[in-house]
Amino acid sequence: MEVIDSGIGKLIRPPDLNAFREWNRQKPKGLVDKRMTEAEAVSQFVHDGDYIGTELYGTVRCPMSLVYEIIRQGKKDLIVAGQGVLELDMMLAAGLVGALDLTYIGLEVYGVSNPLRREVESGRIETVVDWSNAAMAWRFKATAMGVPFIPVRSMLGTDTLKYSAAKVVKDPFTGDPICLVPALILDVGLIHVHRADKFGNAQIDGISGFAAEMARSCKRLVLSTEQIVDSEELRSHPNRTIIPYFLVDAVVEAPFASHPGEMCYVYQRDEALIKDWVKAAEDLATSRAYLDKYVYGVKNHQEYLDLIGADRLQSLRQGVNHE
């Protein structure tokens, strides 16, 4: 295939599909109990320097309790497949991020991410590689398919392509230009779901973001779940399972794990606390103070929930729309 154009961005981790197949080959296929705590899951499956992905994003069905634990354990030099709101904001504020594949880090209605600005504008994070949102999802999809790249018609003609690690080639069938995005294999993925069994079979209600693709493109997958349910419940509706157990390394039962974000049909977002973070994130000292109180200052997710308070959490459940 004739390469017409090449992005100048760093391909942070060239995909090795044969090695990924070997990895998946040795992954245990038995139905074993994978339940553990956040602390156990993070210390066992997240390492310094890991290439890490979170799903969906900060304020929506995000594995915040796992992210808090990563911050508490001070995992550092993380390479982040970057699409995020609060969760990456906080990891950036904690100084744990070493490099970024980036599609969007911001706060939606509340504007730009100040931690991202500080880390990138100061040059502390040197490797930032931009992609479009679909390109990132499709990079996961390529891995999920077990192929090294996928042709897409996004990013063509733009600086987003120029500064990415994508390539434009002449389609060998039609001769037209087409963008190729490389498969992205994460060391570890973190996904929060509505329900899972102890083996890791998992279901998500509502939109599924990029959970299906990301779950299939990481070497290790840590799930948190609002509740652990009996396997029979999942087996009675197997079409609803989006993540089968053999992809999963750890299952952490964590109600309100997305707080202060929302979990559709279960609880609303905690707007007041989100606003507190937005304000705190404006400078480094106040963002660290927030993390001191809500992350470093508690030992685990239960202590976090105690700090937030049962009444407040209950009000978030009561406000939820069940349609």
Added chain:
Amino acid sequence: MNSQVNSTPDYNPSELLICTAARLMVDHTTAVIGTGLPMLAASLAQKMHAPNLVTIFEFGGIGAIIDQLPTAVGGQRSFHRAVYAAGLSEVFETAQRGFLEYGFIGGAQINPYGDLNSTVIGNYAHPKVRLPGSGGANDAASHCWRTIAIMNHDRRRFVEQVDFVTTPGFLGGPGRREAAGLTPGTGPYRVVSNLGIMGYHHESKRMMLLATQPGVSVAQVLENTGFELLLAEPVEENPPPTQEELRILRDEVDKDRLYI
């Protein structure tokens, strides 16, 4: 027109942008709704002239009825009573197959060809301001048939050259999108600003002023545009938001005043 010039309008610039964008939303069409003002415009349009507007949110919400205003493009309100709760790949694959007619997006800078920047101000390697990045904007503008940008209008935003082309407009001239590999017939359609409504010249693909906002002169639009803006003949005046639009916007769409 003159009655507007000397009196303070009874709406603010955000309300004007929302009402103007809402009027461009067409009943029974599919539209990618970006975060922020497009969400309010979509909700207003559904409650006014476009009850069957099929809203598309990038994380998977397809055909939501925007009853309560979403604060997040992936939030529950983005698929409230939707026809389909899908995922991100499905949404943009649907766009890539040609199903999505309109894309409503924003950006920090726009050039005369509708190319948008939401990545960096300044140099990429050492940015003056690191912005959030493309998100789904590049994808929406690559695949939707018609892209509509919603922007505040000043010389820092309407610039001859954007610092970074995050999202494709006409990519600097006619034929450039097609040469890059994008689908013929797709591209920028309108820019809605607090000063006017812009389109693009059918041959040169340069931005052209179609209508001024109420009480705004053509000269004011030109003064606030950092490049040579073509003028339609004639330049129309966009009617101000009606009392009905404002009532629905304030009392139903954004009753908590999160945005307006």
